[in-house]
Amino acid sequence: MDIRFAANERVELTFLIGRVSRELRRRFDIDMASLKLTRAQWRAMLYVFRLKQPTQTELAEVLELGRASVGSLIDQLERRGNVARIVDEKDRRVWRVVPTSLASVKWAEIDEAGSHVATEVFAGFTEEDLLNVKSYMEKVILNLNRANEMSAHASNKGIANDTD
Amino acid sequence: MDIRFAANERVELTFLIGRVSRELRRRFDIDMASLKLTRAQWRAMLYVFRLKQPTQTELAEVLELGRASVGSLIDQLERRGNVARIVDEKDRRVWRVVPTSLASVKWAEIDEAGSHVATEVFAGFTEEDLLNVKSYMEKVILNLNRANEMSAHASNKGIANDTD
DNA sequence: CACCGATTGTAAGCCGCCATACTGTATCTA
DNA sequence: TAGATACAGTATGGCGGCTTACAATCGGTG
Structure with a gap:
């Protein structure tokens, strides 16, 4: 077998992965525009529902993002009425993040949007x-x-x- | 075969690709820090060398980026002395982008850095x-x-x- | 109790990428 | 030749994510 995958092509392959990632985000964003959510926001909501009152640091861990990034994500979601910050009785440093009732009502629909995109993306796999x-x-x-x-x-x- | 890859897991898979993309960029950036280049800048240089005096729009096409993004990328590279903009004799709208002699001298080294990372990333493949x-x-x-x-x-x- | 180190969240500022709107130039056509 | 149309590049402002520095708080240890 000859060397078809020289270093050069490996480099290209990393670029290709980057491109997939970008286009993936774009597609999510488009599909979720009607729900007034970006992909990043959607993803944060996903874990807010899963984790039940997570702290921001906990969210940062599961999302594999920095605490600062999560903070601003929560800011956005709070401003748009998707989540609320409630104080933790035991530790005054932390905020616990909870979905608003509005978001809870719409969640099934929101969840569906994610599945739709993911199914589309991997069609034929x-x-x-x-x-x-x-x-x-x-x-x-x-x-x-x-x-x-x-x-x-x-x-x-x-x-x-x-x-x- | 049971349904191991429900919609949920497909969604996770898109997140995983995003994570790979982010960490890939981070690794490139670290490895190229000594050359004073980010991955995006490095990649632009790659095509500046390959294409021989490309216009910015041509660069945008091969890089699959918007013209505005390429413009600011070239700004950065120009400021740091890696490329120069020269006027096109035939069309006064366009800039042709060329590597400086400094960049040409260092190119072999710069190119090597990319290969190094790409090889590392796909070790065992x-x-x-x-x-x-x-x-x-x-x-x-x-x-x-x-x-x-x-x-x-x-x-x-x-x-x-x-x-x- | 007092202090020190660890931890939570925020602030500010950067990079990469995008979309939109704009300027200036080229080109086609009436 | 004038005017419409297309195209190159720039400016601006937004999102997503990062790092660094910081304030408030907690918790352990003397």
Whole structure:
């Protein structure tokens, strides 16, 4: 087998993944526009319902976002009447995030919108394909984590000089 | 085969792709920090070298970005001395983008940085795996395009009402 | 109790990307 | 030749996400 996947094509492949990600977000945003939600907001709502009164930090963890990002996401959702912040009795530092009754009523509809897009996006994929995609993506994440650890060590110990 | 990939899991899969994309960019950015380039800038440079004096619009096409995004990318690269804008003799509307001699000298090194990351990211992937990833991603793009066309038609003709 | 370190959330400012609206130039056509 | 139309690039402002720095609070330890 000849080298069809030279470094160059691997680079292109990372760009392709980026492109998929961007277009995916765009499609979600379009489909959810009628619900007045962006994909990021929709996703936050998803976990607000799942977690039952999560703190913002808890949300940040499951969403894999920074606390600051989640904070502004909640701001948006609060302004539009989708969630409310309620105080925690036991810890005055934290806000607990809850859906408004309005959002609860509309949730079935909102949830449906997500399923619709996801089904559309993977049209023609078999179960096996989906599992493959998942495991490929997870493997990339693992490789990235390993790389991050390595560069962290290198800078800690002053090893570095890989490209010099 | 039971339904392991319900709509819910398909949604999660789109999130996973987004996460991969974000972490990919982060890793590129870290590796290229020593070269004073972000991934987006690096990528623009790649095509500046490949295309030989492209216009900004041509760059926008190959990069699959909007013209405005490319404009500001070129601004950054120009400020840091990586590219220059030269006038087109035949059409006074356009700028042709060329690498500076400084960038040309460093290009081999810069190019290497990209290969390094891409190799790291796909460590443990066989040729077949890489081809699979590529074709899965392309299929998603196709599905997205089809969805976009459909919703465009629907809104043109006032059909819509898919989710109602 | 007093203090110190860890933790929650906010503020400010950056990057990457987008869409929209605008300027200036080119080109086609009457 | 004038006027409409198309096209290149810029300006502006928005979203999504990040980092860094900070205030308030909690919790442990002396």
